[in-house]
Amino acid sequence: MTEPLIFEISSPGRCGASLPACDVPRTPLPAGMVRDDLPLPEVSEVDVIRHYVRLSQLNYGVDKGFYPLGSCTMKYNPKVNEVAARLPGFARTHPYQDPDSVQGNLTLMFELQEYLKELSGFAAVSLQPAAGAHGELTGVLIIRAYHQSRGDSKRTKMLIPDSAHGTNPASTSMCGYTTVEIKSDARGNVDLEDLRAHCDDTVAGLMLTNPNTLGLFDEHVLEIADLVHSCGGLLYGDGANFNALMGIAKPAQLGFDVMHFNLHKTFSTPHGGGGPGSGPVGVSQRLAQFLPGPIVVPAMAEDGWVGGPAEHADEHAEEHTGKHTEEHTEECHALRLAMPKHSIGRVKSFYGNFGVLIKAYTYIRMLGAEGLRQASQDAVLNANYLMHRLKDVYPLPYDRTCMHEFVLGGPPPEAEGVHTMDVAKRLMDYGFHPPTVYFPLIVHEAIMIEPTETESKATLDAFAEAMIKIAEEAVIDPDLLHSAPHVTPVTRLDETRAARRPRLRWVPPRQD
Amino acid sequence: MTYVPHSQAERQAMLAAIGVDRVEDLFADVPEALRFPKVSLPEPLSELEILQELQWMSESNADLDHYACFLGAGAYNHYVPSVVDHVISRSEFYTAYTPYQPEVSQGTLQTIFEYQSMICALTGMEAANASHYDGATSMAEAVLMAVAVSRGRRHKVILSPTIHPEYRETVRTYTQGMGLTVVGDDPGKLREGIDLDLEALKALLDSDTACLIVQNPDFFGQMESPAVLQELADAVHEAGAMFVVSADPISLGLFTPPGDYGADIVVGEGQPLGNAISFGGPYLGYFACKDQFKRKIAGRLVGETVDTHGRRGFVLTLVAREQHIRREKATSNICSNQALCALAAGVYLATLGKRGLRTVAELCYHKAHYAASQIAALEGYELVSKEPFFKEFVVRFPRPVSELNSYLLDEWGIIGGYDLGRVYPHLAGCALLCVTEMNSKGEIDYLVEALATANFQIEGSAGSREVGS
Numbered sequence: 001m002t003e004p005l006i007f008e009i010s011s012p013g014r015c016g017a018s019l020p021a022c023d024v025p026r027t028p029l030p031a032g033m034v035r036d037d038l039p040l041p042e043v044s045e046v047d048v049i050r051h052y053v054r055l056s057q058l059n060y061g062v063d064k065g066f067y068p069l070g071s072c073t074m075k076y077n078p079k080v081n082e083v084a085a086r087l088p089g090f091a092r093t094h095p096y097q098d099p100d101s102v103q104g105n106l107t108l109m110f111e112l113q114e115y116l117k118e119l120s121g122f123a124a125v126s127l128q129p130a131a132g133a134h135g136e137l138t139g140v141l142i143i144r145a146y147h148q149s150r151g152d153s154k155r156t157k158m159l160i161p162d163s164a165h166g167t168n169p170a171s172t173s174m175c176g177y178t179t180v181e182i183k184s185d186a187r188g189n190v191d192l193e194d195l196r197a198h199c200d201d202t203v204a205g206l207m208l209t210n211p212n213t214l215g216l217f218d219e220h221v222l223e224i225a226d227l228v229h230s231c232g233g234l235l236y237g238d239g240a241n242f243n244a245l246m247g248i249a250k251p252a253q254l255g256f257d258v259m260h261f262n263l264h265k266t267f268s269t270p271h272g273g274g275g276p277g278s279g280p281v282g283v284s285q286r287l288a289q290f291l292p293g294p295i296v297v298p299a300m301a302e303d304g305w306v307g308g309p310a311e312h313a314d315e316h317a318e319e320h321t322g323k324h325t326e327e328h329t330e331e332c333h334a335l336r337l338a339m340p341k342h343s344i345g346r347v348k349s350f351y352g353n354f355g356v357l358i359k360a361y362t363y364i365r366m367l368g369a370e371g372l373r374q375a376s377q378d379a380v381l382n383a384n385y386l387m388h389r390l391k392d393v394y395p396l397p398y399d400r401t402c403m404h405e406f407v408l409g410g411p412p413p414e415a416e417g418v419h420t421m422d423v424a425k426r427l428m429d430y431g432f433h434p435p436t437v438y439f440p441l442i443v444h445e446a447i448m449i450e451p452t453e454t455e456s457k458a459t460l461d462a463f464a465e466a467m468i469k470i471a472e473e474a475v476i477d478p479d480l481l482h483s484a485p486h487v488t489p490v491t492r493l494d495e496t497r498a499a500r501r502p503r504l505r506w507v508p509p510r511q512d
Numbered sequence: 513m514t515y516v517p518h519s520q521a522e523r524q525a526m527l528a529a530i531g532v533d534r535v536e537d538l539f540a541d542v543p544e545a546l547r548f549p550k551v552s553l554p555e556p557l558s559e560l561e562i563l564q565e566l567q568w569m570s571e572s573n574a575d576l577d578h579y580a581c582f583l584g585a586g587a588y589n590h591y592v593p594s595v596v597d598h599v600i601s602r603s604e605f606y607t608a609y610t611p612y613q614p615e616v617s618q619g620t621l622q623t624i625f626e627y628q629s630m631i632c633a634l635t636g637m638e639a640a641n642a643s644h645y646d647g648a649t650s651m652a653e654a655v656l657m658a659v660a661v662s663r664g665r666r667h668k669v670i671l672s673p674t675i676h677p678e679y680r681e682t683v684r685t686y687t688q689g690m691g692l693t694v695v696g697d698d699p700g701k702l703r704e705g706i707d708l709d710l711e712a713l714k715a716l717l718d719s720d721t722a723c724l725i726v727q728n729p730d731f732f733g734q735m736e737s738p739a740v741l742q743e744l745a746d747a748v749h750e751a752g753a754m755f756v757v758s759a760d761p762i763s764l765g766l767f768t769p770p771g772d773y774g775a776d777i778v779v780g781e782g783q784p785l786g787n788a789i790s791f792g793g794p795y796l797g798y799f800a801c802k803d804q805f806k807r808k809i810a811g812r813l814v815g816e817t818v819d820t821h822g823r824r825g826f827v828l829t830l831v832a833r834e835q836h837i838r839r840e841k842a843t844s845n846i847c848s849n850q851a852l853c854a855l856a857a858g859v860y861l862a863t864l865g866k867r868g869l870r871t872v873a874e875l876c877y878h879k880a881h882y883a884a885s886q887i888a889a890l891e892g893y894e895l896v897s898k899e900p901f902f903k904e905f906v907v908r909f910p911r912p913v914s915e916l917n918s919y920l921l922d923e924w925g926i927i928g929g930y931d932l933g934r935v936y937p938h939l940a941g942c943a944l945l946c947v948t949e950m951n952s953k954g955e956i957d958y959l960v961e962a963l964a965t966a967n968f969q970i971e972g973s974a975g976s977r978e979v980g981s
Contacts, residue, residue: 002618002823006626006862016863017593019871023953024882029874030900033737035768038866039633045595048863052599052623059619061607069609076515077607080559085790086597088577089570095587095792096930098914101574101921105791108569115553130645130793133845137686144689170845174656176689217541246551248539253546268515270603272852273620274610274642274812276794292685345685349586349648349678349781350792362566368556371514373548377535378516378523384538385526401538425615434613456517457526483820488615490825498817498829502806504639505629 002490003054007506010041016048039508058489059273060433066459068386070405070436070448071165071213073243073265075379080366081269081359090358095350099299099336105354106335110296112361113280116261119372120239121252122282124306124340126291127352132240134347135260135279136171136207138292141344142258142283143205143234144175145290149342152232155204159228161190162442163212165238177204184442188216188398190224199231209238210254213440213448214398215383215405217244225255234258234287242266243452244380244403247373251282258283267360278356292347294337306340378453379404382460386451389464393471397443404452410445415474420445422481423470425492429485430466513559574921576789580955582883584904584946585731585930586647586676587792588784590762590872591949592860596786599859600852610812610848614827620851621826624814627858634764634861635778636771637800642812642849643857647781648682650797651675651725651758653844654777655683657801657808658723658754659692660843666722666753670696674708674730675758677935692722699936705896706732706906706939710744717751723777724748725756728770729763732944733880733904734897738773745774761785761798761857762876763902765869777801786860787853796850796857806830810844812851875949876903879956883947886960892967896942904946906932906939910967913943919969924962 043051060067067074085091093102113125129135140158147155158177160168162184169179180198185191190208206228211217218224228235237251237259243266245251251259263269264277271277283291288306297305337351367375380403387406391399395409411418424434424447436448451460473480485491518526523535532538539547557565581589600606604619611617611624624642631640644650655669669692671680680697687694701712713724726744729735741757748755756777757770762784770778783795801809807830815829864872880903888895892910907929909916917928933940947956 002825003622005622005629006858007629010865013867015865015868016595017865017868019591019868019875019949020952022875022878024879024956026878027881029766029877030735030737032739033735033767033900035764035766035772038765038870040630040864040866040869041862042865042867043862045593045863048595048859049598051862052859053602055619055622056599056602056604057619058617058622059604059608060613060616061604063603063607067607067609069612072609074607074609077603078513078515080563082601082606083563084566086788087566087570089567089573089575091788091790092575092577093573093791094576094581094583094589094789094927096583096585097574097927098917098921101927102791104569104572107572118552121549130649130850131846131848133847134645134649137845141685141688167845167847170842173842174686174689174845176691217539219541222543248548249542249546250549253549254543270606270852271609272606272850273608273617273855274851275848276645276796276850276853277848278794344688346678346681347649347685348646348682348793349676349795350646352792353794354791355788355794358566362562365554365557365562365565366513366559367515369551369553371556372553373551374514374516377538378518380538381518381523381526381530381535384530388530401540424613428613428616433616436612453516457522485615489618490615490819490823491821493614493819493825493827494817495827495829498815498827502639502813502829503816504625504806504813504829505632506626 003051005506006041006043006051009047009051010043012042014042014044016043016045065431065433066455066463067433068435068449068451068463069433070450071240072436073450073452075268075452076454077268077270078363081362084362085355085358091355103335106296108361109357110335112357113296115364116280116282119246120259120282121250123285124288124291125280125282126293126295127280127357128292128347129260129279129281130348130353131275131277132260132262132279133167133171135281136167136238137174138281138347139236139258139260140171140175142287142290143236145342145344146234146287147204155202157202158204159198159206161208161212163188163214163440164207164209165213165240166439168207168238187400188214189218189220192220192223195224195227199227201232203231203233205234205236207236207238209241211241211244211403214407215402216398216400217403221254240265241404244376246376247369248376252284258287263356263360268363269356269359276353276356278353278360289341290344291340292345293339293343294351295340296335297338299334299336375453382451382453382455386449386460386464390467393468405448405450407440407443408447409443410447411474412471415478418474418478418481420447422484423447426470426481426484427466429487432463432466574927579925579927580958581927582929582945582947582959583927585944586678586781587789588946589789589948589950590784592786593863595863596856596859600856605855606852611828614825618825621814623855623858624851625816625826627854628814630858630861631798631800634761634769635800636769637778638803639806639809640798640800641809642814642851643782643854644797644799644811644846645850646793646795646797647758647779648679650779650799651679652683652686653799653810653846654756654779655687655723656843657777657810658756660808661754661805662722666720667692668721669694670713670716670721670724672708672713672726673697673699673701674732675725675727676731679758699938706734710740714744714747717747717753719752721751721753723754723756725758727758729760729902732897732906733901735767735900735902738768741773760902762873766873766877776805782853782857785857787856794850794853796853811846812849872949876947879951880905880947883945883956886956887963890960890964893963903948904944906942906944908942913941916966919966920962926959926962
């Protein structure tokens with residue numbers, strides 16, 4: 001079942017849009033500047049709708065079923081979020097409008113900054129980064145700017161544990177740092193001896209994912225923070241796994257100096273097939289002036305104010321419980337955009353992925369502090385439950401209480417010649433999206449499972465039973481797995497061919 | 513509302529299976545003194561309550577459905593056909609992740625492949641990726657790619673001063689740790705306030721130059737002819753550098769694509785293609801280049817292949833970089849795209865097609881020129897822009913721009929132009945106005961009337977602004 005390309009259903013002269021006639025006098029087009037041909041498809045509105053609806057049906061999404069993609073937090077995306085972001089009063093505002101005419105937007109952003117500060121314990125937040133990797137780059141640039149501001153130019157190394165997220169090394173090298181990998185110990189924690197051996201005055205910082213990509217909370221997080229700080233480095237937190245920590249621990253209190261959030265993971269905004277996401281960055285007080293901007297500040301704030309200690313958020317939050325009052329209205333008309341004093345600069349145009357911010361704001365307001373803690377608790381409960389259901393059938397390299405996700409060590413050893421990819425593909429036949437596979441790199445044949453809190457026990461049981469059945473099949477009939485999937489719109493695709501001679505666009509068939 | 517399905521009985525059953533008494537026991541690894549901190553957030557709301565509150569907040573804004581908008585400067589008010597939002601509201605699209613498992617992601621993959629193909633068609637390039645975060649970051653990625661193409665041997669980046677100020681700033685932010693020098697965009701180098709001095713840019717070219725970037729139409733809306741830009745491209749190539757062009761994709765529905773005048777990389781803000789203006793995001797940065805550079809493209813790329821039965825299918829390709837093999841050697845860390853925004857752009861381009869996009873571009877062009885000529889005829893207003901320009905133009909106002917804009921907003925319900933003095937001090941008093949197919953003749957005439965009135969009204973009516981709509 002494949003769908004033709006939109007170009008292949010094109011028919012000369014068709015147009016799917018109706019546009020108004022030109023109601024002003026025409027101005028001659030400049031000579032020598034008009035293009036000859038514009039090879040876009042020509043289709044009707046019906047063609048467009050049928051084409052894209054059919055394509056949508058070839059996709060698997062969270063709304064179709066269980067999507068336990070480790071490290072991606074594929075939780076349910078509440079529908080109210082979609083309604084909220086489409087409210088015309090938000091969606092139809094221009095980023096360069098006078099701040100007085102967009103106080104509703106600025107209020108939402110200011111409150112979201114405060115909520116993220118409160119959840120993380122950080123002193124200031126910038127909502128500008130557009131994705132997790134973008135937040136990472138931002139965080140490392142902030143670390144660099146901090147050291148430079150102190151005239152400390154000998155710091156050239158960024159320490160990255162081997163259980164960290166995949167993009168950390170690339171973010172680091174973009175900032176001119178050298179990556180030094182730190183080993184994990186037998187329990188999946190950062191190896192303290194290895195860390196100690198690398199801590200010296202050339203260390204800019206350590207990028208710690210905690211819980212790490214094994215789904216484990218580092219048992220020595222406080223010692224790690226001390227080690228890094230005592231050699232003058234800063235501790236970066238990769239917030240991709242923050243879904244395990246809401247109301248459980250505040251990263252700033254654990255010793256982190258800077259962290260990015262993934263609103264599209266933790267705060268229920270949809271992944272959109274690869275974006276748009278949002279990767280706000282929170283920092284401790286000493287880094288606040290380096291944040292990218294602009295950020296939202298009270299109009300009355302002195303120049304250079306970027307946020308106070310987190311206690312401020314408490315008072316602020318209390319004022320805002322309950323319905324809006326006249327007083328609140330007054331207060332709302334008092335926000336503006338400002339650039340932190342020693343900002344690393346802007347990391348994109350305008351202020352952040354505002355439409356995504358609306359969704360995260362909506363989610364936080366609907367759950368409240370207790371609801372968010374419940375979400376994290378149930379995420380951890382679900383992961384541990386599923387881990388216990390599977391650990392007697394699949395190898396479990398780190399047999400510890402996990403956080404929101406866990407990593408299996410591939411198919412059962414008795415299933416010879418069967419690989420993790422085969423298990424993943426066979427899961428599709430059972431109607432599930434496969435987990436993350438072959439990541440983290442430190443586990444051979446890794447299967448990384450993150451169920452999230454929005455899945456019921458019944459769904460987890462059904463998935464566990466499918467996994468157990470597949471483990472049996474792997475021994476009895478391995479070819480069934482090798483040839484999987486069988487019921488998907490296409491079977492396994494030739495990725496080597498795609499990479500060897502890349503065809504990245506449609507070209508019209510030659511008319512000979 | 514928490515969206516968690518468990519009853520207490522189910523939780524207990526699961527805890528029993530795990531072998532712990534209480535859910536708190538699962539958090540023993542978290543330092544005890546810091547475990548379960550106090551978190552103060554507003555009380556939870558029902559769906560009804562949050563929507564009422566958001567409605568109230570959103571309506572406190574002045575939005576483009578209720579105000580006539582003549583503001584552009586990188587974020588544009590274009591019509592979005594109804595089909596676009598209908599398609600991107602399909603949750604099969606928006607609740608999917610990056611298409612790592614192609615067998616269950618052909619929908620996303622094929623739409624990206626089609627998007628890449630349409631971006632190539634629009635720009636006159638041979639390869640395009642699945643998009644970057646926005647126009648500014650796409651330009652920064654072009655710089656990273658140009659440096660990578662030179663194998664890190666070239667360290668100079670030449671930016672035209674007529675590139676969007678926030679794009680230039682983003683390029684500087686991205687490259688601050690890379691030991692590059694970014695030159696050329698001193699606003700003092702502009703001739704007659706807003707005109708690009710191509711000779712001055714050319715003079716900066718040398719054997720250390722990785723790339724030279726121009727924007728066309730530029731930030732002020734003006735366009736250079738393909739012949740002139742081809743000459744510039746030749747000079748850039750002679751120096752062994754790459755020629756990068758940033759272009760408004762709507763303009764490419766009508767005007768010569770950068771591929772026809774020597775561009776190696778074409779980038780730009782894709783928001784005008786069917787994406788909501790949404791206070792600056794989420795948008796998408798399109799990115800396209802010549803075939804010879806395709807293996808250096810950062811981010812997501814979708815390629816065509818076949819399945820085990822020989823059927824056509826699509827996969828992410830050329831991916832073994834930023835997250836996987838030799839990841840510390842990657843020149844970019846980008847690992848996502850703005851897939852849903854790119855989907856909107858694809859649906860938009862398909863719906864308008866070759867005729868529709870040209871019509872939109874023509875409407876913008878004719879309406880902008882009409883508005884410019886009407887305003888230029890007003891006493892006290894001077895048209896700074898010269899032909900040819902596309903949908904934006906610069907006008908010198910008789911009064912400070914911020915003052916005039918407040919008057920337009922408060923008294924006439926008009927969102928006025930961008931205050932150029934904000935970033936180009938020598939252009940204080942000048943506004944960048946934008947006109948698109950969304951502005952009817954009536955609306956343009958209304959703006960002209962408001963501006964005409966403003967010139968004497970503000971002066972004459974201190975304290976009693978009576979004129980209104």
